[in-house]
Amino acid sequence: GAGVSQSPSNKVTEKGKDVELRCDPISGHTALYWYRQSLGQGLEFLIYFQGNSAPDKSGLPSDRFSAERTGGSVSTLTIQRTQQEDSAVYLCASSLAWRGPGETQYFGPGTRLLVL
């Protein structure tokens, strides 16, 4: 496919369980981003990967959140010991990350997480 893909589309879990969310960026895009969209709030930056550089984890809300990117492509966002406040839509985006002003980020369809 030509766009960013994410799986699963929806995830329902029980409080305290761990979840893994997957993102496949656009082929050739070296930059990958995770955002969280909560009801009534704007998209919130979580983490950024660029090639083989160390990721920027400054947006992760707690140490229960972690992410990795294998082989410079697919990324997995893991939430451990989920809490009800983690319920949100988790969006992945990718970009070319060329060194010019304002590179455009292209978003996937998101994973809707509901923690019961």
Next chain:
Amino acid sequence: EDQVTQSPEALRLQEGESSSLNCSYTVSGLRGLFWYRQDPGKGPEFLFTLYSAGEEKEKERLKATLTKKESFLHITAPKPEDSATYLCAVQGASGTYKYIFGTGTRLKVLA
């Protein structure tokens, strides 16, 4: 601190009734201002990137403009299929690659 405010929060228009959505921003060194459209249950769909004050871009019934403090998304003769949430985001020099998003404007166009 970089900040984006969108107004109005919600807007209802009759089909053919033109209007504008506002995005006010505060950012240190604007690298880009981005407009996205988001349909319910879907991810944001890219519309426009604006880089400097005075710049304008058009796509079908949409036209985006940029000043040093705000951006407008003008919708001319909207149709029901234009109904969506429109998101504005900025990328500042201090945040480099990070986008700072507004909370969006929910647009409903009635037939």
